[in-house]
Amino acid sequence: MDRKPLVGLSCSYDYGDIFAQRVDIGLTCPLWNYISESYLRCIERAGGVPLVIPNMLQEDDLYRLMDLCDGFLLTGGNDVDPQFYGEVDHGKCARIVPGRDRQELAMVRYIMSHPGKSVFAICRGLQILNVALGGSLIQDVEEAGFDCHAKNNYALDDVTHSVTVESGSLLSRITGPGRLGVNSFHHQAVRELGRGLAASAHSHDGLVEAVELDDRPFFLAVQWHPEKMAGDDRQQSLFRAFVESMA
Numbered sequence: 001m002d003r004k005p006l007v008g009l010s011c012s013y014d015y016g017d018i019f020a021q022r023v024d025i026g027l028t029c030p031l032w033n034y035i036s037e038s039y040l041r042c043i044e045r046a047g048g049v050p051l052v053i054p055n056m057l058q059e060d061d062l063y064r065l066m067d068l069c070d071g072f073l074l075t076g077g078n079d080v081d082p083q084f085y086g087e088v089d090h091g092k093c094a095r096i097v098p099g100r101d102r103q104e105l106a107m108v109r110y111i112m113s114h115p116g117k118s119v120f121a122i123c124r125g126l127q128i129l130n131v132a133l134g135g136s137l138i139q140d141v142e143e144a145g146f147d148c149h150a151k152n153n154y155a156l157d158d159v160t161h162s163v164t165v166e167s168g169s170l171l172s173r174i175t176g177p178g179r180l181g182v183n184s185f186h187h188q189a190v191r192e193l194g195r196g197l198a199a200s201a202h203s204h205d206g207l208v209e210a211v212e213l214d215d216r217p218f219f220l221a222v223q224w225h226p227e228k229m230a231g232d233d234r235q236q237s238l239f240r241a242f243v244e245s246m247a
Contacts, residue, residue: 007048007049009043011052033055047244077100080137081101084131109132133195147203156225157228163203165201170219218245
């Protein structure tokens with residue numbers, strides 16, 4: 001049997017008992033590493049094996065674990081701390097978890113020093129990738145004069161707007177160029193692009209919706225959540241192309 005690609009996934013981390021649950025011994029659990037199952041299922045359906053990478057690892061241990069992986073999926077979640085792109089919080093940031101930020105910045109350092117490894121990033125994943133490469137973020141898109149992109153009153157797989165995919169990009173080779181319907185749950189976005197990144201999709205109001213980097217087997221980040229739209233073959237095709245790049 002052929003070896004399936006092993007995909008390392010970042011996961012969310014929280015310091016509070018956000019689920020209001022109790023562990024088996026009856027004590028409230030104050031710390032959580034967690035991930036939406038939809039990420040795991042999309043990787044499985046694409047032919048890969050998902051491996052969740054917990055937060056708060058020592059850097060040597062993190063890199064030892066990453067050595068085992070053929071590629072990485074940087075997942076969505078909380079806002080990136082503005083300190084990591086040289087700003088202060090303007091009061092518009094939602095929950096910030098600097099420990100997760102620091103680990104994922106370390107993950108990107110590893111990724112950039114291992115050009116043979118594939119990377120796919122989603123929503124917050126795009127933002128942390130951009131920050132790690134020296135870019136900056138818009139802390140709140142509405143405050144900056146853009147339309148509301150936090151379409152939280154819709155089903156997770158609803159198309160709430162479209163993006164325009166740049167012809168000739170990696171993204172266009174997967175989904176086709178032109179219009180692509182997407183969901184939308186973000187209130188932050190790319191301001192200045194990080195080193196080497198090229199925008200490959202924009203929303204109607206001009207926000208960057210996808211970025212990529214040449215000279216890699218697969219290096220793509222999108223601002224929407226394709227894992228929530230996996231019933232749409234164009235969205236699931238992103239995961240197929242990602243996993244196939246590691247075969």
